[in-house]
Amino acid sequence: MEEVVEATETVETSAQVEATESNEVATESTPEMASDEELEENPLVGETETVLAHVFSGEVEGEVFTLDQLEKPSDEYSKDEYNQLMGMYENTLNEIEEKEIVTGRIISIDDKYVVIDIGFKSEGIVAVNEFNNKQLESMAPGDEVDVFLDRVEDKDGQLILSRRKADILQAWEKIEASHTSGEVVEGLIKRRIKGGMVVDLFGIDAFLPGSQIDVRPVRDFDAYVNKTMEFQVVKLNMVAENVVVSHRALIENDLEEQREQILDTIESGQVLEGAVKNITDFGVFIDLGGVDGLLHITDLSWGRVDNPSEIVQLDQRLNVAVIDFDERSKRVSLGLKQLQPHPWEGIQSKYPEGMKVQGRVVSIADYGAFIELEKGVEGLIHISEMSWTQHIKHPSQLVEKDDVVECIVLNINEDEKKISLGVKQLTTDPWADILERFPIGSKHQGTVRNLTNFGVFVELEPGIDGLIHVSDLSWEDKIEHPNEVVKKDQEIEVVILGVDFDNRRITLGHKQVMQNPWETYAKEYTPGTEVKGSVVKVTDRGAFVALEKGAEAFLNMTKSVVAEFKEGDEVEAYIFRFDEQGKNIELSQLDADQKKVKAAKKKAEEKADMETGAPTLGEMSGLAALKEKMEAEEQAEADQKAKNEE
Structure with missing residues (x-):
């Protein structure tokens, strides 16, 4: 049994409605049941039409036609008439190909689609969102429009057109043509x-x-x-x-003519106006009007420049001088400082020697500090000219960069553009009257500032130091290192032994504060003198003996009558040798050595008597004769002189 139901069937065009077969059956459906694919391929989804459809029951109703019958000419037309009509219809169709831009005529426009006839069997549709607002406002049915034929027929027999793809393809064609031409x-x-x-x-x-x-x-x-x-x-x-x-x-094309004109007329010494185009660490690029020139950092100012932005700013217009132009490479070297007077002109009159000046510290080296007196004029304070008394290892101990300091002009070398400056000259040289304050032989109190292997540095007053050699620390003790006797910051009494003004050195002595005991020892410990003492140190060669007067003597084992010694042993011996300069006393217990010493002593005394004793009669008579001879010669010389004057 057949049931008649009401169904919603999607249609794309009026032609498709007419072509819908009567035996298609649709169940109850709604627009919400349409698939995403149907929505994408059929832009008119949502428009519905109510039709009557039959539910196929397997029985055939009405008249049935075969395919051959359908292809036969109608009874209303003969075969020739039918073929003629078909030819006339086909001639109205355009020959079109896919993936090309075609021109169509707008059939209708609604809120969603634009229906376009491109002269094919069926019309195509284009979504209105593929047109911009301006195009939509100016379009009307009957207008011609270019569209892209994407596909002649999709699975539903729909002609697929696109305005967006047509615009893109036309855009690429324009871009390609622009690139070519x-x-x-x-x-x-x-x-x-x-x-x-x-x-x-x-x-x-x-x-x-x-x-x-x-x-x-x-x-x-x-x-x-x-x-x-x-x-x-x-x-x-x-x-x-x-x-x-x-x-x-x-822009470069427009500037090319101007560039050629500038390059043809440019020459060294020429002054041109330009604009700051770019600033780098090494300089500034100046746009001269189509030609770029380099203004090196060294040509920005006569003075020291750390960064070009200190002098110029971007887009700033300024006059520059052409320093050099390389015709081969077309490079232009520019200068700004060349438009200003050289700061070294009249330098001698501006900064005479001895003048007190002020300047800014612009650079510090190991050997001194560079002072900027004015832009383009710098002087050097050598490290040796920073202080009369301080031992400066590096200029940074006294000055820092950008400090403003006062100094004295010492010397100007105009040829080499060098100025020597000094800071210590601002104060009186403490060495000028050093001998008046520290005369040789005078005693002073000082402070130990430093200890070395060879001696002790003592500060006599701030900035004035002297050196005590290790040999001048003690008369008697044999000191290997000064720290055996003194310590840093210890107060010590010294004697001025010498002053070297040229090298600014003072020689000091500590042992000289006391009387030299060896002068006493020389009288007390003459060779052959019998002495007593105690052993204070024992070595393989012998023993060191402390004598009663305080001196220390050495008793060699070869000069001893005892096989061995121990510390504390009492010793009796004779002075065998006494060396005051070398601070050395040798002992002996051998009688033979005593006899030799006494004999030598006696001989020395006799010789001394002969050299210092009263003159003999013979000597006196000889002297008298010599005196008479000299007086006679003098008288003869005086007589001759008087005769010549007459």
Whole structure:
């Protein structure tokens, strides 16, 4: 039994409604039941029509036609008439190919779709969102429009058209033509990205590198966003859909003629006006109007410049002098300081020797500090000219960079552009009257400042030091290192032994504060004198004996009558040898040595008597004769002189 139901059936065009077979059966359905695929492929989904359909029960109703019957000509037309009509219909159809842009006529426009006739068997539709608002406002049925034929027929027999693809394809064709011919095109800068900007070029995103925006470096990229500019397509890759444009190329083309004119007339010594284009650590690039010149940091000022931004700013306009122009490389060297007088002109009159000046510390080296007296004029305070008394190891102990210091002009070498300065000359030289304050032989109190292997440095007054040699610390003790006797910061009494004014050195002595005991020992311990003492130290060679007067003597085992010694043993012996200069006394217990010493002593005494005793009669008579002879010669000389005067 057949049931008649009401169904919602999707239709695409009026032609499809007519072609719907009567035996199609649809169950109750709603628009919500349509699949996503149907919505995507059928843009008119949602428009419904109520039809009556039969539920097929297996029984055939009505008249049945075969395919051959359907293909036969109608009874109303003969076969020739039918073929003629079919030919006339087919001639009205255009020959079209897929993936091409075709021109169609707008049939109708509604809120969702635009129906377009491209001269094919069926019309096509294009969603209104593929047209911009301006196009939609100006379009009307009957107008012609270019569309892209994507497919002649989809699975539902629908003609697939696209306005967006037509725009894109036309845009690529325009971009390709512009790239080939070099034609200038307009584009809208949409946004900023890393390395440059994105430009809308006929709906295609093109890349504008930051370096291609202007001939000058761009500092504010955001200022170009939403700005329409002219561009030249400099790179195109259709496969990769890569488009690179440049605005700088257009500017350079305009500047080329101006550039050639400047290069033809430029020469050394010429003064030109330019704008600061870029600032680097080593200098400044100046735009002279299509030609860039380099203003090196050393040519910015006669003075010291740490960074070019101290002198100039970006986009600043200024006059510069052409220092050099290389015609081969087209490089232009510029100068700014050359437009100003040289600061060394009249330097002798500005800074005479002995003048007190003020300056800023601009640099510090191991050997001294450089002082800027004015821009382009610097002097050196050598480390040796910083203090009369302090031992300065590095100038940073006294000055720091950017300090303002006072100093004295010592010397000017105009040829080498050098000025010698001094700080210590601001005060009186403490060495000028050093001998008046520290005469040789005078005693003073000092402070131990440093100990070395060879002696002790003692501060006599702030900045005045003297040296006590290790040999001048004690008359008697044999000192290997000064720390055996003194300590740092200890107060010590000294005697001035010598003053070297040229080298600024003072020789001091500590043992000289006391009387030399060896002068007494020389009288008490003459060779042959019998002495007593006690052993204080024993060695393989002998024993050291402390004598009663305080001296220490050495008793060699070869001069001893005892086989061995122990510390504390009492010893009786004779002075065998006494060396005052070498501070050395030798003992002996052998009688033979005593006899030798006594004999030598007696002989020495006899010799001394002969040299210092009264003259003999013979000597006296000889002297008298010599005296008479000398008096006679003097008288003869006087007589001759008087005769000559007459």
